[in-house]
Amino acid sequence: xxxxxxxxxxxxxxxxxxxxxxxxxxxxxxxxxxxxxxxxxxxxxxxxxxxxxxxxxxxxxxxxxxxxxxxxxxxxxxxxxxxxx
Numbered sequence: 001x002x003x004x005x006x007x008x009x010x011x012x013x014x015x016x017x018x019x020x021x022x023x024x025x026x027x028x029x030x031x032x033x034x035x036x037x038x039x040x041x042x043x044x045x046x047x048x049x050x051x052x053x054x055x056x057x058x059x060x061x062x063x064x065x066x067x068x069x070x071x072x073x074x075x076x077x078x079x080x081x082x083x084x085x
Contacts, residue, residue, distance in 0.1 A: 004035075004039055004042055004043060004046075005034065005035075007033075007043075011033065012043065012047060014033075015029060015033055015035065015040065015043060016043070016044065016047060016048070018032075019040055019043075019044055019056070019060070020056065022059075022063065026040060041057075044056060044057075
Protein backbone atom coordinates (compact mmCIF):
# COMPACT_ATOMS: atom_id res chain seq x y z
CA UNK A 1 0.00 0.00 0.00
CA UNK A 2 1.30 3.42 -0.87
CA UNK A 3 1.79 6.13 1.68
CA UNK A 4 -1.09 8.48 2.37
CA UNK A 5 -0.60 11.94 0.86
CA UNK A 6 -0.62 15.03 3.06
CA UNK A 7 -4.22 16.20 3.37
CA UNK A 8 -5.60 19.26 5.12
CA UNK A 9 -8.25 18.80 7.80
CA UNK A 10 -11.11 19.93 5.53
CA UNK A 11 -10.16 17.34 2.92
CA UNK A 12 -9.85 14.61 5.55
CA UNK A 13 -13.30 15.53 6.89
CA UNK A 14 -14.80 15.40 3.38
CA UNK A 15 -13.20 12.03 2.57
CA UNK A 16 -14.53 10.59 5.85
CA UNK A 17 -17.98 11.99 5.06
CA UNK A 18 -17.93 10.44 1.57
CA UNK A 19 -16.70 7.11 2.96
CA UNK A 20 -19.62 7.01 5.42
CA UNK A 21 -22.19 7.77 2.69
CA UNK A 22 -23.77 4.55 1.45
CA UNK A 23 -24.17 5.63 -2.16
CA UNK A 24 -20.74 7.21 -2.63
CA UNK A 25 -18.46 4.65 -4.29
CA UNK A 26 -14.75 4.41 -3.52
CA UNK A 27 -14.15 5.28 -7.19
CA UNK A 28 -15.68 8.74 -6.62
CA UNK A 29 -13.27 9.36 -3.74
CA UNK A 30 -10.37 8.20 -5.91
CA UNK A 31 -11.34 10.48 -8.79
CA UNK A 32 -11.89 13.51 -6.57
CA UNK A 33 -9.02 13.07 -4.08
CA UNK A 34 -6.68 10.51 -5.65
CA UNK A 35 -7.05 8.03 -2.78
CA UNK A 36 -7.44 4.34 -3.55
CA UNK A 37 -9.84 2.17 -1.56
CA UNK A 38 -6.93 0.86 0.52
CA UNK A 39 -5.78 4.40 1.25
CA UNK A 40 -9.31 5.41 2.30
CA UNK A 41 -9.41 2.43 4.67
CA UNK A 42 -6.00 3.43 6.10
CA UNK A 43 -7.19 7.03 6.50
CA UNK A 44 -10.37 5.93 8.27
CA UNK A 45 -8.35 3.65 10.55
CA UNK A 46 -5.99 6.51 11.41
CA UNK A 47 -8.61 9.21 11.94
CA UNK A 48 -11.38 7.32 13.73
CA UNK A 49 -11.75 5.69 17.09
CA UNK A 50 -11.27 1.93 16.91
CA UNK A 51 -14.94 1.21 17.64
CA UNK A 52 -16.12 3.67 14.96
CA UNK A 53 -13.71 2.24 12.41
CA UNK A 54 -14.87 -1.29 13.19
CA UNK A 55 -18.53 -0.25 12.77
CA UNK A 56 -17.75 1.47 9.46
CA UNK A 57 -15.85 -1.55 8.10
CA UNK A 58 -18.75 -3.83 8.95
CA UNK A 59 -21.10 -1.50 7.06
CA UNK A 60 -19.04 -1.17 3.88
CA UNK A 61 -17.64 -4.68 3.58
CA UNK A 62 -19.39 -6.27 0.64
CA UNK A 63 -21.79 -3.35 0.17
CA UNK A 64 -22.77 -3.08 -3.49
CA UNK A 65 -23.15 0.68 -3.41
CA UNK A 66 -19.51 1.30 -2.42
CA UNK A 67 -18.16 -0.47 -5.54
CA UNK A 68 -19.20 0.67 -9.01
CA UNK A 69 -18.72 -2.78 -10.53
CA UNK A 70 -21.19 -4.33 -8.07
CA UNK A 71 -23.92 -1.69 -8.46
CA UNK A 72 -27.14 -2.58 -10.22
CA UNK A 73 -27.96 1.11 -10.84
CA UNK A 74 -26.10 4.03 -12.39
CA UNK A 75 -27.36 6.88 -10.24
CA UNK A 76 -28.75 6.97 -6.74
CA UNK A 77 -31.54 9.13 -5.43
CA UNK A 78 -29.22 11.76 -3.98
CA UNK A 79 -25.95 13.29 -5.12
CA UNK A 80 -24.15 15.85 -2.98
CA UNK A 81 -23.27 19.10 -4.72
CA UNK A 82 -19.72 18.62 -3.38
CA UNK A 83 -19.38 15.30 -5.18
CA UNK A 84 -17.83 15.34 -8.67
CA UNK A 85 -18.80 11.79 -9.64
